[in-house]
Amino acid sequence: MSTDGAAAFLTAVSAAVRDAAGVPITRGTFTFDGGGTPEQYLTLPAQPIVSVDAAAIDGVSVTDYKLIDGRLWRRLGWSHSCEPSVITVTQTCGLETVPADIVDLVCSLVGLAMANAEDGGYSSRGDLTQLRIDDYSEGYNSSASGRLAGVIELPDATRNRLRARFGSAAGFVGFR
Structure with missing residues (x-):
């Protein structure tokens, strides 16, 4: 062979x-796309999370979030209006x-x-x-x-x- x-x-x-x-399992930086909601907490798909490098709602960058127990918290929620939004999160995750x-x-x-x-x-x-x-x-x-x-x-x-x-x-x- x-x-x-x-x-x-x-x-x-x-x-x-x-x-x-x-999930990817091995450590790497990945960009995830998904649906946003007015909820304050956004559960990120791949664990464990090392860091969140960027987040955007409908292509507009947001920085007013905190990473708490594998979820992103944002006071204003994860949409710009009552209509569905597309959330893009770049995160470093996985096992070393x-x-x-x-x-x-x-x-x-x-x-x-x-x-x-x-x-x-x-x-x-x-x-x-x-x-x-x-x-x-x-x-x-x-x-x-x-x-x-x-x-x-x-x-x-x-x-x-x-x-x-x-x-x-x-x-x-x-x-x-």
Whole structure:
């Protein structure tokens, strides 16, 4: 397996884990867009928050906010009128060191993907449901609903655990 192939698997698995968690996990600066309300508190999607670098309501910069317990407080709320507003927040968030169990999860999935790619069975190995050695036999899941898109697809239980542990980006449209 080439270094480029391993790097591609690492990128794909890391993205899948971040997607399942609903937040970036690793430390970085991200810009989030979402809907504003007249409420004074705005819950920020990615935790833990290190700092808020900028905030804007409908493209107009605001500086009269305070970061309190992972939420932004602003006396006048998070809209310029009673109509919906678009809030843009640039924040530095995430963990400085990724927890060992998350690193292990990513490495395990990358190793599985690499092993399957080396064996030439990357496209079908995720469908193997049984293997019998005596009088050799293999069984594959042939239903479309049970088939995995690839070996790096995270099981629902793992996705749920990551989402519960790291929170979610609910309330914001996305990050860039």
